[in-house]
Amino acid sequence: MEEIVLERERRQYTSGPTVAQAPSKVPFKDSVRRKKAPQYTPPQEEITLERERRGYSSGGYVSGSTSNRRDSDRRDSVELERERHPYHHDARHDDMHDDMHDFPPEMSRQSTPYASHRDPPPETPRQSQPYSSTPNLPPEMTRQSTPYASAPIRDPPPETSRQSQPYSSTSSAPTKKSTGYSSSAADLAYSREDMRASTSAHSSPRAPVSPSPRQPRPTQSPGYSPILENRSTQPPASSYMSTPAVSVPSPTTSQREAAFEQSLQARPKTPQSEFINLVAACPRRKLVSEGTWYAVPSIPDYHVCERCFELNIYDSPFARFFQEIHLGPGRKTFCYFNCPRVMRFVWPKTIEHNLWTIFEGYARDRIKFGPCTASDGSAKKGIWYTLRDNPASGFISCEACYEDIIKASPHHFLFKAISANVDENTVSCHIAWPFIEARILGKPENWADTYHDIDFRIHGCPPCPIDKYVPATTRRWWKPRNFSLPIHVCDCCFLDGVYPGGFYKEFEEAKPSRKDEMRCCAMSAHQLSTAWSHAMEDAKTCMTVWKEAATHALSPPCDINGSKGNTWWVFRDPDLDGFDFCERCVGIFIKPLGFGSKMEKRMYQDQEIMKCDLNPGNSYSLMLIQKLTEAAAWRSFDIIKNHLMEIAPVVHPIIHDPPARTPTPPLPPCPKDKEVHMDVWYSHNKNTNFVVCEECFHNFILDSQFGNDFHEYQASHKEFCDFGDPRMLDIWGKVLMRKGKSAIDLFFDVLGRSHQIKNLRQNFQNLTAKINSNARVMSESQLRALELQAEDIIADERELTNELAIFVEQNLPDGGSKRRR
Known part of the structure; x- marks a missing residue:
């Protein structure tokens, strides 16, 4: 009888219960603590379907009765999973921030540690749970399993077998369909390291030991090809835009690293390009302290500039995760978002899969590296990257540029990591040079030509002669x-x-x-x-604006010692009185940056000597130019105003007895509807028929959004001011109420019809004068013909006037107060 009881107990823990049992009073979440859990053996059909779904050709579920066989099968399944994805065997043991954006292909089930089974087995068997992928929700909303890290690892007793648990419990949120980033050629372009478990991340201290590198298999997916030490410099066609895992830095005692470090010390310093320090509409890697920024509250150090937020994030479903922030006094930052890796892969993948954790996880990892070393000169140590097959070339990249630029290029596999100290006599990062970045990100053409151009830029290109002949x-x-x-x-x-x-x-x-x-x-x-x-x-006005500035650059430069008797430009703001600029520097620096409307001409006495504040001989001129570029980038004149007011007490101290200045003469009055000769007229660059006098230009156009679209000229014949007609001035006020450059086109249509009406009225006046002067010498039939012609002109003028009124009412309705003189 004792043998029968022992046999029944053995069958109960190997093949499942044979009799119905009462429901368990212990909740499911506590049942995993039982010492022994009943093992349910699924039917053979279910085993076959489970193997096909998980992609196993052999292995998986085995219905053996001993724990040794189950442990062997479990190790085989893990080994098979490692062979399929050699760079993702430790993905499930990475930190939580890696799991939020690294999504490898289908992962095998994670067994529950043996040490967590401490309670008696439940009375009812639990059916096997289907594989549940990571839910499409933020990690804090789902229950995560804690394999191997919650309890000490120990070998299970040989006489009992463990109950295999699903990777995610049934209490998780609804699952999403597997993405399978490397399963199709359509997804190959986005099979980036952003979607995989990075081997450079800090893995769990209890993660299994990585297997030795395997030889490439012919049937392996091209998106997960292993990294070979001696790889060809020509990228294979199947691995285009497929980023490998980060290579481990070589030992410092290797011969190649010694040659690389020696080349860094011996290579002379190459002059950097001045284009690195210029600030565009998006500062990119340039550290700035101004502007409006956006950040995710949970990642406050990952900053996005206002331009990138409006162009890429504002219309997306993830705009609600960002909040506007303001930098503290003296703090500088740069735009993390505007880099090739984010713009080409991370953000498009986030939008495509509608999965916020892809971008969130990447952002958490990116803030660890900081800015490029070319922007932050204090960063001279750490992990650097150089060419795998030619480390002695001296071509280096900082860790930030490797993550942002090189990983997004088709030549990423040609680089390797190395630990070295960059000497103070060398350039910190070559990727910061705009030409090298553009060549690295170019099409995957012949690498020999690309490397030849990069090497020429580093070693063979002479530096700019600055201002010398x-x-x-x-x-x-x-x-x-x-x-x-x-x-x-x-x-x-x-x-x-x-x-x-x-x-x-x-x-x-x-x-x-x-x-x-x-x-x-x-x-x-x-x-x-x-x-x-x-x-x-x-791009439409680039060459035009630059050629206009180049025309001013050909004029004689200003003298550092000053000059007298010339026309000078000053800011219209009275708080900035004391800063003077020559006409050449205004045409080169201030007007092309969009601040021409903030300036006005001023005449000084002939014996008074004035100096230009933008002369390169001044110690503060370079900083002034950089502030001008920042103000133009952020479209904020307050940046340059605050800077000038800060340096004004130093560069232009207040003099108690200032020299007498000739007041600016008043502008000539508008001629109204009369044609007159005037010294200065203003015309629109796009439509030269739009002509206004000097008074109307300064009162109604200069400070508007169209102030930079007009040019000054001198007419040899009589002209009339288009704003002399009060109706046209009223229509111009309606145009200014509309936003955008397209509103000026509507005004051009109104202006053309207004000119036709004005010509008809002029013809009528001429015809009336002719009738009055020739009434005595003309016959009655001739006078009648002229009167009929005058009546036709009046009818045409009335018809055009009605059409103009209807056009203005339909396209330019009243939207605000009218412009008055």
């Missing part, structure tokens, strides 16, 4: 196409300034005509480079 045969020169003025750009400024923006087709190589020719770079000393960096934001 040099022999033209010492370097290559470029000039704008179809531009007659002698504007030349050196090879260094062309590669870092013109090439990355995509405007290189607008330039052509300018070879010197004679051997003794001397040239100066037009982009030097921040002259045209400042205007170029801001003009590139608008």
Whole structure:
């Protein structure tokens, strides 16, 4: 009888219960603490379906009766899972922030540790649970399993077998469909490391030991190909845009690393390009202290600029996760969002799968690296990246640029990590150079050509001569196409300034005509480079704005010692009185950046000597130019105003007896509806028929959004002011109430019809004068013909007036107060 009882107990814990039992009084969440749990053996059909669903060709469920066989099968399934995804075997043991954005393909079930079974087995068997993938909810809303980390690891007793638990319990949120990032060619372009478990992340201290590297298998997915030490420099066609896991830094005693570190110490310093320090509409990697920023409250150090937020995040379903923030006094930051890895892979993948944790997890990892070392010169140590097969070339990248740029390029597999101290006599990061970044991110063409261009930029390209004349045969020169003025750009400024923006087709190589020719770079000393960096934001007007600034650059420069008897420009704001600028510097720096409407001309006495505050000889001129670029980037004049008021007591101290200044003469009055001769007229750049007098321009146009669209000219014939008609001035006030440049086109339509009405009225006046002067000499039939012609003119004028009134009512309705003189 005792043998029968023992046999029944053995069958109960190996093959499941044979009799019905009462429901368990212990909740499910406490049942996992029981020492022994009943083992349910599923039918053979269920085992087959489970194997097909999980993708196993062999292994999986085995209905053996001994624990040794079950442990062996479990190890085989884990080993098979490692073979399928060699870089994801420890993904389930990573930190929680890695799990929020690294989503490997289907993961095997995680067994419950043996030490957690402490309570007696439940009286009712629990059916096997289907595989449940990670729910599409934030991690804090789901219950996560804690394998191997919650209790000491110990070998299970050999006489009992463990109950395999699903990876996610039934109390989790509804599951989502598996994405399968590497299963199809359509997803290959987005099979980035952002979606995988990174081997560089800190894994759990109890994570299993990584297996030895395996040889590549012919049937392996190209998105998870292993990293070979001696890899060919030509990227395979199947692994395009597929980022491998981060390589482990080589030992510092290796010969290749010693050669690399020796090359860093011996290589002379290469001058950096001035384009690195210029601030565009988005500062990108440039550290700034101004502007409006956005951040996620749970990740407060990951900042997104206002421009990137409006263009990419505002219309997305994830805008609610961001909040507007303000930087503290003296704090500087940069835009984490505007980098190739986020713009090409992380954010599109977040939008495509509607999964916020993809971006959130990436952002948590990204803030660990900080800015590029070219922006923060204090960062000179840490992990650096160089070419895998040519470390002695001296080409290095900081960790931030490797994560943001190189991983998003088709040449990512050519780099390896290395620990070295960068000498103070070297450039910290070469990826910060705009030309090198553009070549790294280019199409996956021949790597030899790409490396040749990069090596030429680092070692072979002469630096910009700044503001000096040099022999033209010492370097290559470029000039704008179809531009007659002698504007030349050196090879260094062309590669870092013109090439990355995509405007290189607008330039052509300018070879010197004679051997003794001397040239100066037009982009030097921040002259045209400042205007170029801001003009590139608008591709339609880029070349036009830059050529206008280049025309001013050809005029004689201002003298550091000052000059007298010239026309000077000052800010219209009375708080900035004391800062004077020459006409050349205003045309090069201030007007191209959009602040021309903030300036006005001022005449001084002939014997008074004035100095230009933007002269490069001034110690504060460079900082003033940088503040101008920041103010233009953020569209905020307060940035430059605050800076000028801060330095005013130092550079322009108050003099108790200031020299007498000639007051600005009053503007000539508007001629109303009369045609007159005037010295100055203003016309629109797009429609030259739109002409206003000097008084109307300063009163109604200069401070508006269209102030930079007008140019000054002198007419040899009589003109009339379009704002002399009160109705046109009223219509202009309605145009200003509308936002956007398209409103000016409606005004042009109204202006054209108004000119037709004015011409008809002028013809009627001329015809009436002719009738009155020739009434005595003309016959009755001739006078009748002229009267009929005058009546036709009156009818046409009345019809056009009605059409104009209807057009204005439909397209420019009353939206605010009218503009009054």
